[in-house]
Each structure stands twice: as structure tokens, then as C-alpha cells.
Amino acid sequence: MRVKRDELSGELWRLFTLEEERSTERDVHGRVLAKSLSGDPTVPVISEFLYERGFRAKWPRGKRFAACLTHDVDWAYPPPKHTEKVLRGGIGRVPLRAKVLWRLGSNSGWRLYNPYSLDRIIEVEREFSAVSSFMVKATPKEWLDEKHEDLYNLNYLASRLERLIDNGWEVGLHAGYASHDNSERLAREKALLESTLNGYRVAGVRMHYLRFSYPDTWLAVEAAGFKYDTTLAFPDRPGFRNGMCYPFHPVVNDRMLNILEIPLAVMDTTFWGYMRVQPSEALEMIRELAYRVERVGGVLTVLWHNNTFCELLYGEWGRMYRSLLSFLRDRGAWLTNCLNLWEYWVDNYG
Template identity: 35%
Template sequence: MISARGDWPENAPFAVFLSHDIDQIHDRELFRILADLNHIRRILRQGEPGNLRLAGARVLRSLFKPKQTGDDVRTILEIEARYGFPSTFFILHDPYWSRHGPRYRLGSPGLRRIVQMVSEAGGELGVHGGYYRFNDPAGYRESREMVGETFGVEVQGIRNHLLRFSFPETWLAQEAAGFRYDATFGWPDRPGARDDRFFPFRPVDPATGRELDLTVLPLTVMDGTLFRHLRSSGRDALELAWAAIEPVIERGGLVSLLWHNNYFDEPEYRDWQWVYEQLLERLAALRPWCATGAAIDDWVRAQGMPTIGASADSG
């Protein structure tokens, strides 16, 4: 059973799970441009952190000379390749054009290029659970099957959009939909392992006492937590993230990072990319085992996982 330093493959002192939620991929896209304009409005009227000049330049670029779709994902893969780190990309599937839905269609040529790049890099595809399919077993299953059939892969993992989670409904619905692991369990507004869960675990249905056939990969740090919720930047953001990561390393646990693709190759958000690069450099120096979510799930199932009933504040 995974419980102490050195239990990971290759006698690694801890494990790393790198992941990216793909909410949007197109530079010239109506909702993205409207969101950027609203960002400019909040900078002017509400003092939201941001660079007015760079934000304006991004709007003009999107309108007149949009970036090539997939360039940001290529940058992510190049950064991770420096250390031989694979990663998992969660594809958002929900009603198109809805307020919290995806800004692309599964069949779009741009998304197919992204999937090809991820596949060639040894990465994994998962489902980014839809906002409107939250805790819906049938909706989750349809998303898993649609992503799998479209790209010819066996989808094993899910992470809910905006980290939406309720206990035990979320895990029961995901299990019923056929997922093998969930990567949602974390706090959107603060870094660090939720409920001090430093290792993968298998939850229990409190109503029946049944162990669910679902691996939970707890989240450690998300980019939006640092830069949106806490409004940190630069080295301050880096040290906040590292302070959340260190306890996981000390216990020999699983460090799980979530960085969204659309903040790479963006001058206004260069801190977001820089912090990710710095974190990977620090982690690589400690020689962890880094694997996709599916590989981690396969390995911990073979070793045996602790069965944990989520605590009262997990809902």
C-alpha cells in the first residue's frame, strides 16, 4: 500500500501528476474576445490585476492576426519535455455556446491537431466534466464515450469544470459513468491538498459503506488559485505554490498541478507560464516519478490504495 517515501516506481521519493484543463483553444472566438473586453473593463473600474496595454493588444491580435490554434499546447509540451515529464489534458465537453461550456467542438481541426501533439508526446486525454452535466451519470458517460470515440482512445479520467464537487454525489456519478479516476478534489480558492489528502485514495459511500471503484488524485496547486483568487504574481506566486507542494514532498505523496493551456504564450500572463516552468525545474531536481493520471491510477491499483471516507467538510 502507498504510504511512505520510496513506495513509488523507481524508488522515487514522491510522484508528480501534471494536468491541463482545455476550456478554450481558439484565439479568435466570440466568448473569449468578450471575456477579454470585460477584463479590460474590470481593470479600469474595479482595479482588477492586469496590464491594460497587453490586454488591449490581445483583443486586437485576436481580431486581426490570431495565434495559431495549438501553439500554447506545443509550448506546454516543450516545457515538460525538458524533464521527460508526461501530462494529461482534460477536454471540456458540454453544450456548445452555453455560458460555462466549451469554446470549441470535438470535431474541430484545431482540437484534432492538439490531440495529435499530445498523443505524440506520450500524453493522455481525459474528460473535463461539463458544468451542465455536473453529477449526471448519463451526461458524464456520454462525454466519456464521445471523447473516446472521437479520438480513438480509452478515456479513464475526469476533472469537473471549475472544480465543482459535492460529496458523495460527484464520485458516485463518476463511478457510474465508467471513469476509473477523478482529479477534481481540491480547493479553487486556496492552494494545498484538500483535507490533507497527500496520496491517491479510494472513497467510501457513507450511505452504504461500499468502497467505490474510483481512484481520487487530490489536487495540490491550480494556476487560477494563485493568480485569480489570491491575486499573487511573480515570485510571490511561486513561493505560495511551493509552500503548498513541500508538505506533499515531505510525506512522499502525489504532487498534482493544474495549469490551463490558454495562459501560455500570452504576454499579459507571462507570470503564469514562468511559475509553471520554475515549479517543474524545482520538482525535476528532486527526481520524482511523473506519470499521466491513467498510469498513476494503474500503478496504485496494483499496489493497493487506502480506503478513505471523506470528512464532513468535503461537501
């Protein structure tokens, strides 16, 4: 069934890309936005089509669907612009004690107090027997686009990342701003991250700013030696950019690529950065997506940035992640990371 399913989804995907290819409207990052296209991205229409024709995905331990949990680490610790924002109280009422802690952190290299720490994410996920993927930047300094990305010390994170790997979490690459269609850059960033982690094999990648160019991004990901990509999404709307909530092998020029695409459905910044909705509204939107994924036994891939867990800057958005995991667990989701999902899908569906 693998070939038939992937060939079919490839043909249907081709229909979906036609409108994108014909659209001349792009944002400042060269991305196609959902608002510029017709259709409802919240409906996984291709997955529903496949489900109606008999495809069934079975998940470990009888789970109804999968929730793939991911975190893009854009900053390992707050950059100066965030520090000044907090210290000025520019985000609302910031308690004096919190300002003192933040100042201590900024004066000591964030060793005493780091509001962007990965540890708080691990603590929450452990409550739900969940694991996730941390997508980490390894962009060489000379490649930095300072307008769109900040440099952080990868060695600062190394021991923390190795610990979480040892405990079942995954580390993937969060590729540089200009790497989304460049296999040589992707390969170099992958090698740098792997060497920092003492030879750990990095399996997957997500592009910075969700930059994606069809079919160049997939071809670059394959050529760079990755096993999966999890970039495919609209930044401005939640949902399914190609109507798929199943992982799939991309088809380019009638060739099935040797990578898996794990479509991204939910990103925190979509709600507070683009749609300007409240956390309660966002949670309800995610629930509706989850119901649709559950009906077809698909995958709901979630991106919650590590900095969003800083309540001083993001308030309820950080706390909302716990509510989301509670809901997904109660709906019978397999709460896992991209690497586990890739291994399971390839073992069972090719």
C-alpha cells in the same frame, strides 16, 4: 495494507466532510470554499497521520514523491472576449507585433497563430522529460451553460490530441458545468470524446469549475465508467481539501468505490483569480506544499490551464510553469500524468 489504509482514510475523510455538510455557505457555483471552513488546507494531515503509522508509498526509479501534471482545456483558442481584450490593450502594454499576430489568428480560425496552443505546453514538458494530462471538454451544444462555459470545436483538436496520446501524454474529460453529479451526462460526454479520438479509452475526469458534491460526484463518476477523478480541491486556496496527498479509493455508505481519487492541490487560477498574489508569491506557496508532500512521499497534483501559457494575457504566470517543473525535478519528483499515476498506484497498492 490496502484495505486498512483505505478504510482508515475513509473514516477520517468522513470527519472532514462533517463541517462541509453542515456549512450552508456556498459560492455562486454551489462550491464549498476553504475560507468558510476552519483548519489549514495546506497541511495533508491525514497523509501525515498514515505516514506516522507506517504507510510508505514507493515511486518509480526511486523518486521521492510524484507530481501529477494536468491542464484543463477550457478554450481551444481564444474566445471573442479575449481577442477584444488584447486588441484594445486592456491588459497593459501589448506590443504591436503581438496585436498583429493575434488579429491574424482571429481572422483565420487560429491556424496561423493560436496563443492557446497545446504545443507550447508539450515543448516545456519535454525539456523535463515530463508528461501530463489534458482534460478536454466534450459537452453537447444543447447542454451548454453559456454563462459559465464556451463551445469549441472538438474536431479542431482531434489530430493534435491523437499525436500527443501517441507520444505518452493523456487525454481526460473536462466535464460540463451541469455534469458533476449526473452519471448519464458524464457517460455521454465520455463516449463523445472517445469517438472523436477513434476509440481511445478515456480513463479520468475533472469537473468544470471544480464542482463537487459529496458523495454524488464520486457515485456518478463510478457509474459513468471512469477509472479516476481528480476534482477534489478548494478553488480559492491551494492544498488538500480532505487532508490527503495520497490517491485513495472513496468510501460511500461503507462501500469502497471502484474509482481512484487523485486529489488536486494546486491550480493557477487560485492564485491570480482568488488570492490576488504575484507569481513569485504563488511559487513560494507551491514550494511549501511540495516540501510537505515530499516528506510523506505523496502526490502533488497541479492544474495549469492552457490559456495561462498565453503571455499576452497572463504574463509571468505562463512562464512560471517552467520554473515549477524545474523545482519539482530538482526535488526528485516523478513528473507524470494521471493515467500513469493511476496505473502505478493500482498495480502497487490496489
